[in-house]
Amino acid sequence: MNFWEYLGSRYQQVLVDTYQHASVVFQCMVIATVLGVAIGVLTYRRQWAGNLAITTTASILTIPSLALIGLLIPLVGLGVAPTVLALVLYGLLPVVRNAVVGLRGVDPALVDAAKGIGMSRTARLFKVELPLAWPPILTGIRVATQMLMGIAAIAAFASGPGLGNLIFRGISSLGSANALNQVLAGTLGIVILALLFDAAYVLIGRLTISRGIRA
Amino acid sequence: MPDHDQPGTAESRPTETGPSGATEAPHGDAAATSVTGATIRLENLTKHYPGAPLPAVDGVTMDINAGELVVLVGPSGCGKSTCLRMINRLIEPTSGRISIDGEDVTDIDPVGLRRKIGYAIQASGLFPHMTVAENIAQVPRMVGWSKKKVKNRVEEMLDLVGLDPREFHSRYPRQLSGGQQQRVGVARALAADPPVLLMDEPFGAVDPITRDHLQDELIRLQRELHKTIVFVTHDFDEAIKLGDRIAVLREQSHIAQFDTPEAILTNPADDFVSGFVGAGAALKRLNLTRVRDVEIADFDTVRVDDPLQDIFDKLRSGDANELLLLDQQNRPYKWLRRGDLSRVKGSLARAGTLIHDHVTRDATLRDALEAVLTDSSGRVAVTGRRGEYIGVVDMETLLNSVHEMLEADRLAAMEHRHSLEADRARRTRAAQEGTFTTSGEAS
Numbered sequence: 172m173n174f175w176e177y178l179g180s181r182y183q184q185v186l187v188d189t190y191q192h193a194s195v196v197f198q199c200m201v202i203a204t205v206l207g208v209a210i211g212v213l214t215y216r217r218q219w220a221g222n223l224a225i226t227t228t229a230s231i232l233t234i235p236s237l238a239l240i241g242l243l244i245p246l247v248g249l250g251v252a253p254t255v256l257a258l259v260l261y262g263l264l265p266v267v268r269n270a271v272v273g274l275r276g277v278d279p280a281l282v283d284a285a286k287g288i289g290m291s292r293t294a295r296l297f298k299v300e301l302p303l304a305w306p307p308i309l310t311g312i313r314v315a316t317q318m319l320m321g322i323a324a325i326a327a328f329a330s331g332p333g334l335g336n337l338i339f340r341g342i343s344s345l346g347s348a349n350a351l352n353q354v355l356a357g358t359l360g361i362v363i364l365a366l367l368f369d370a371a372y373v374l375i376g377r378l379t380i381s382r383g384i385r386a
Numbered sequence: 387m388p389d390h391d392q393p394g395t396a397e398s399r400p401t402e403t404g405p406s407g408a409t410e411a412p413h414g415d416a417a418a419t420s421v422t423g424a425t426i427r428l429e430n431l432t433k434h435y436p437g438a439p440l441p442a443v444d445g446v447t448m449d450i451n452a453g454e455l456v457v458l459v460g461p462s463g464c465g466k467s468t469c470l471r472m473i474n475r476l477i478e479p480t481s482g483r484i485s486i487d488g489e490d491v492t493d494i495d496p497v498g499l500r501r502k503i504g505y506a507i508q509a510s511g512l513f514p515h516m517t518v519a520e521n522i523a524q525v526p527r528m529v530g531w532s533k534k535k536v537k538n539r540v541e542e543m544l545d546l547v548g549l550d551p552r553e554f555h556s557r558y559p560r561q562l563s564g565g566q567q568q569r570v571g572v573a574r575a576l577a578a579d580p581p582v583l584l585m586d587e588p589f590g591a592v593d594p595i596t597r598d599h600l601q602d603e604l605i606r607l608q609r610e611l612h613k614t615i616v617f618v619t620h621d622f623d624e625a626i627k628l629g630d631r632i633a634v635l636r637e638q639s640h641i642a643q644f645d646t647p648e649a650i651l652t653n654p655a656d657d658f659v660s661g662f663v664g665a666g667a668a669l670k671r672l673n674l675t676r677v678r679d680v681e682i683a684d685f686d687t688v689r690v691d692d693p694l695q696d697i698f699d700k701l702r703s704g705d706a707n708e709l710l711l712l713d714q715q716n717r718p719y720k721w722l723r724r725g726d727l728s729r730v731k732g733s734l735a736r737a738g739t740l741i742h743d744h745v746t747r748d749a750t751l752r753d754a755l756e757a758v759l760t761d762s763s764g765r766v767a768v769t770g771r772r773g774e775y776i777g778v779v780d781m782e783t784l785l786n787s788v789h790e791m792l793e794a795d796r797l798a799a800m801e802h803r804h805s806l807e808a809d810r811a812r813r814t815r816a817a818q819e820g821t822f823t824t825s826g827e828a829s
Contacts, residue, residue: 284511287476287584288525288574289501298524302515381515383558 177352189360192333203262211270221271228264236325254331262315269311273304313372320365334360423453423614424487424581431482444638453612457625460635474503504575504583509591510567512559519555525578543573565596585617653799672752680787682777716774718767
């Protein structure tokens with residue numbers, strides 16, 4: 172059975188896995204974005220706090236994904252829970268780092284002007300600082316998404332959802348008829364998903380970054 | 387016959403209020419109120435940063451009248467900006483009181499306070515992700531104006547600062563020149579019609595020519611609006627040009643002299659002030675008087691679309707040797723002399739001398755003198771807001787007014803010295819009697 176015949180006979184399974192993969196990455200990214208930006212907003216004003224946030228999230232990223240998921244299983248069990256937890260943790264670093272750097276990079280004169288014309292702290296954050304820091308934050312989200320695409324495949328190790336299942340099944344049955352096809356289908360699926368997400372981010376950037384600051 | 391009975395308007399002064407009717411008029415219709423400013427009183431205002439050996443601002447006491455433009459001028463690092471930023475409490479004073487219009491604002495909510503105080507800074511501080519209109523609309527929206535009112539106000543403000551609303555409304559700051567950005571910055575500061583306007587070296591980042599225009603614009607605005615403006619600069623010439631009164635500050639914002647520009651130029655309080663005034667005080671004095679303050683004479687004019695024969699007749703029969711040729715928009719175009727007639731030959735294209743330089747009524751006498759010196763005819767055409775001809779000023783008028791001016795200054799300085807001496811004598815007497823009370827610095 173060649174690859175195309177394999178796809179033809181198993182496309183339903185592949186589509187379900189692809190959908191679940193996309194869905195878990197998307198949902199984890201939403202959580203990681205909200206959390207990451209919140210951490211950034213809470214910490215960027217203080218040198219030590221911002222650095223602590225970046226260092227902590229960076230050290231999480233150094234834990235091998237297989238190990239992290241393995242460590243999470245005894246804590247939260249198998250399935251969706253360890254997957255989501257691990258993906259959110261991994262997705263934090265680029266978002267937190269870019270949020271802190273982006274918010275710190277807003278021209279102090281503009282913050283001064285915002286203060287000077289009578290904007291409250293909240294208004295300053297939502298009307299001036301976040302919109303100006305948004306392009307780097309969006310870049311962070313984009314990088315994080317790319318990363319999570321690959322890491323999500325590991326989630327199958329904890330019986331999580333996604334294209335990782337195909338890859339793992341293929342690897343564990345190497346030598347059998349469809350082993351290679353399964354790995355190939357899983358990998359290609361991830362690559363295509365990653366490209367589609369990236370295209371979506373370009374579109375989101377077009378729609379959400381003000382024309383006044385677009386490069 | 388083209389009629390132009392405008393020169394008379396040279397005498398109409400700030401008090402000309404009332405909307406001019408037509409809303410398309412580029413300016414003038416906006417907020418044509420009388421004095422809208424508020425008094426500001428700084429009382430022993432001090433800022434001491436923790437860890438610094440000396441306070442950055444040390445006990446500044448200052449009374450600023452409603453509708454007055456006060457310039458704080460001093461060398462860099464003298465704390466003038468700190469002083470300014472304490473008025474809207476961007477920097478919280480360590481001690482001392484601030485009152486605006488008699489109300490003590492030292493302890494009220496700073497956010498609410500700042501919405502009542504316009505704030506314009508160097509390099510405009512416009513938000514780059516918002517359009518010009520959104521930038522201007524910020525404060526009116528925050529204080530809860532209706533959408534429609536905000537929209538109208540934005541147009542009005544753009545008109546006021548001399549930018550065409552249709553053209554600039556939806557542009558982003560980066561699509562504007564430095565000077566235009568600064569105008570929008572001023573429009574934003576004035577949008578919610580605050581009684582007080584604080585300006586922190588607003589024209590520091592633009593080129594000298596644009597700066598000159600912006601200064602003229604500010605003078606015009608202030609004549610229309612009568613806000614209380616506190617303006618910080620390190621450029622003494624700018625201070626002289628703009629200020630109703632100037633506070634010369636030395637380090638730690640100690641006030642070296644707080645007085646009218648005339649008094650500071652003719653009678654500097656001490657060596658520090660005279661050092662800051664610099665050389666050429668008499669020339670700088672020319673910056674203090676505007677063309678509108680001297681006599682603007684009428685002059686014989688013709689328009690380019692007048693029949694040639696009329697122009698000939700006028701030139702031959704008139705008592706003047708010269709005529710001023712105006713273009714279709716009534717703007718000064720050329721000087722025509724009798725001798726030019728021979729070269730005309732059916733068209734005015736080659737006759738006469740082109741006019742390179744003309745001044746507005748807001749131009750300083752220094753600008754006018756410069757223009758007169760460079761113009762071949764020894765006089766300069768005065769133009770209105772749209773460049774239309776109003777009248778002329780010649781060398782003789784200029785010389786006479788300068789002489790009168792300097793004479794008046796000398797008298798004022800003499801009187802001032804007398805009053806200072808009397809004051810000092812009184813204080814010495816009071817001190818000897820043991821009832822010495824600290825009074826303000828130089829009055």
